[in-house]
Amino acid sequence: MKEKGLLIVLSGPSGVGKGTVRKALFEQENTQFEYSISITTRPPREGEVDGVDYFFKTREEFERLIKEGKLLEYAEYVGNYYGTPVDYVKETMDAGKDVVLEIEVQGAKQVREKFPDGLFIFLAPPSLEELKNRIVSRGTETEELIINRLEEAKKEIEMMDLYDYVVVNDQVELACERIKAIVKAEHCRRERVAKMYKKMLEGEK
Known part of the structure; x- marks a missing residue:
C-alpha cells in the first residue's frame, strides 16, 4: 500500500533564512521533496523568478483566488499577501x-487548523541580534521596515508552541540535515504507520 505523503510546513520569522534553507535542501541530490510554490503580491527581489521562487500576482488577482477558495492558507504580511495553492498540495500528497x-x-497557523497531521517545523535564529544582522544585510529594507520586521519577528518567536519541532538556523547545511532527520523520523511514527496497516487489514476482511 502506498504511503500518503507528508505535508511539511517550514516556517519562522522574517529574515531567519527560510528561503535560503529551502533552496539548499532542494539542491541536495538525495532530496525527494516536492516544493509548493507560494503566491505573493510583493514585488520580486533581485534574482527571483516567477514560477520558481513565487507566483507573483497583483492584489486583485490574489483576492479573486481567496473568493474562489483556491488557497490552503493566506496571510497579509507587511502590506503584501502570501498564500498557498490548495489543489497542488492535495494532489502531490495523494501521489x-x-x-x-x-x-x-x-499562514502556518491556518494550515495547522486544516491539516493537523502536517509536520510543522519552526526555523529559529541563533539570536535576535543575528536576525537583525540578516535583515540589515539584505540591503533591501528601509530603517522603518527593519524595525517593523524585528517587532513582528519577536511576536512570531512567541508562537513557537504551534510547531512540532524547532530547528536553529546557525549553519544552512546543518539546518538542512536536521530537517531531513525529522522527516525521516516522522515517516516511522507509530500513528502514521498504524493507519496504513489498519487500512490494509480492513481490506483483507
Whole structure:
C-alpha cells in the first residue's frame, strides 16, 4: 500500500533564512521533496523568478483566488499577501510525495487548523541580534521596515508552541540535515504507520 505523503510546513520569522534553507535542501541530490510554490503580491527581489521562487500576482488577482477558495492558507504580511495553492498540495500528497511549504507564521497557523497531521517545523535564529544582522544585510529594507520586521519577528518567536519541532538556523547545511532527520523520523511514527496497516487489514476482511 502506498504511503500518503507528508505535508511539511517550514516556517519562522522574517529574515531567519527560510528561503535560503529551502533552496539548499532542494539542491541536495538525495532530496525527494516536492516544493509548493507560494503566491505573493510583493514585488520580486533581485534574482527571483516567477514560477520558481513565487507566483507573483497583483492584489486583485490574489483576492479573486481567496473568493474562489483556491488557497490552503493566506496571510497579509507587511502590506503584501502570501498564500498557498490548495489543489497542488492535495494532489502531490495523494501521489505519495512529501510537500514542503515555506510560509509565514500566520499562514502556518491556518494550515495547522486544516491539516493537523502536517509536520510543522519552526526555523529559529541563533539570536535576535543575528536576525537583525540578516535583515540589515539584505540591503533591501528601509530603517522603518527593519524595525517593523524585528517587532513582528519577536511576536512570531512567541508562537513557537504551534510547531512540532524547532530547528536553529546557525549553519544552512546543518539546518538542512536536521530537517531531513525529522522527516525521516516522522515517516516511522507509530500513528502514521498504524493507519496504513489498519487500512490494509480492513481490506483483507
